[in-house]
Amino acid sequence: MTDASYHLSFRLSSRQQFISDQLITNYENATNSIVLAVCGSGKTEISYAIIKHVIENGGRVCFTIPRRQLCIELHERIQKDFPHLTIGLLYGGYQENSDAPLIICTTHQLYRFVSSPFDLIIMDEADAFPFYGDDVLNSIFYHASKRYIKLSATLLEEDIHDECVMIMNRRYHGHDLPVPHIYIIPQFLWLISLKYWIKKLLETHQKVLVYVPRKSDAQYYADLLKDTYKVQGVSSESLYLNEYTKDFKEGLLDVLITTTILERGITIEDVQVIVLEAGDRIFDERTLIQIAGRVGRKIGYEDGRILLIDNHYSKAMKECIKTIQKLNRMSV
Structure with a gap:
């Protein structure tokens, strides 16, 4: 046998x-x-x-x-x-x-x-x-x-x-799922808002994962932040995706800016998440739930922040929050 x-x-x-x-x-x-x-x-x-x-x-x-x-x-x-x-x-x-x-x-x-x-x-x-x-x-x-x-x-x-x-509906540690927060901000203030939240989150946490809708956005924002933080941008076209992801997990990077290539299957200790332009159609309800699921996975870091930033609300943003709140109320 x-x-x-x-x-x-x-x-x-x-x-x-x-x-x-x-x-x-x-x-x-x-x-x-x-x-x-x-x-x-x-x-x-x-x-x-x-x-x-x-x-x-x-x-x-x-x-x-x-x-x-x-x-x-x-x-x-x-x-x-x-x-x-x-x-x-x-x-x-x-x-x-x-x-x-x-x-x-x-x-x-x-x-x-x-x-x-x-x-x-x-x-x-x-x-x-x-x-x-x-x-x-x-x-x-x-x-x-x-x-x-x-x-x-x-x-x-x-x-x-x-x-x-x-x-x-519960992780193995038994805590509620962290619920995303929506921030409606004019587009011309997105970069200022991104810098503010990265600075604020890194004061109390180790890593910030930023999701953007387009491949070009990942490198664009990484270039704007590289003088202040240890940062990389990744997408499906990145030659060193695995290496940068590993560096981020090990604390060698403060910020990783990514497309939905990292929406699933990645577990990072004490990570906080920002979704920039969260109302873009690529961020449907499923995707936002998966992205929110990167936060609070490990014992000792069961809570965390998921920030959805855009200049408008989307149906997917609202449904994502509603679904996570429903799961937290379930008794199974």
Whole structure:
């Protein structure tokens, strides 16, 4: 029998344990699952028991995520937690251990397994680009899986069909989710406002993450701030995205200015967030919820600021706040 034993660095909460057990029950009952779990709630670790169950009973499991960088980070993380298990990794231009009992891959790579479906596919960030809304990728996903679990913080009602849905509205530390604050400021004062809030936040916190809507904005604002702060701008076109992100996590940068390339999958201790031009259409409700989810993830830094700055309110800004407040009121 394949050894799929694992270890966790923390003990599952009662809600996490309930969902973990229910995933196994659903699998045994041939029922697909959806876990709606807030950002930073430990939804990856919730899936460990079902991975172990399937593999130790002779099945194969795939953990798939739409974006390549998240797959790379997840592979490193899960390999540490499952020390005795061979784990495959596949993304565009790279292939390792493709016959392993556990595969981690981008959603694009699932086409390789349509003729030999996995006993279970776990999809994280099921509402993320480029998978979400792509009919071809969705068809491949369903053909490559005998049974599936979708994990997300922001799936909507129309994304749910006949799956068993489980909700986790609390992070593992049990604190409320930080709620964003909206600041309506004339455009000609945006730079002054940005400088003011960065200075104010850095007086009591270690790092400030600034989101902007366009790739050109990231370098533009970084250039304006570089004489005052240790700052970099990043986007999907950045050659050193991983290096700058690592520097920011390690405290070598005060400020990181980014597009939505870092809206998901990044955990940074004691980070505060500013969204500049938050009413831009690229910042829809899902994206703003994911961005807000960067704050308050770690024990010791459960609270924090999320500032939404623009010269007008958007529906997405209001809905983001309403959804987070609703989650904080829920009793599950």
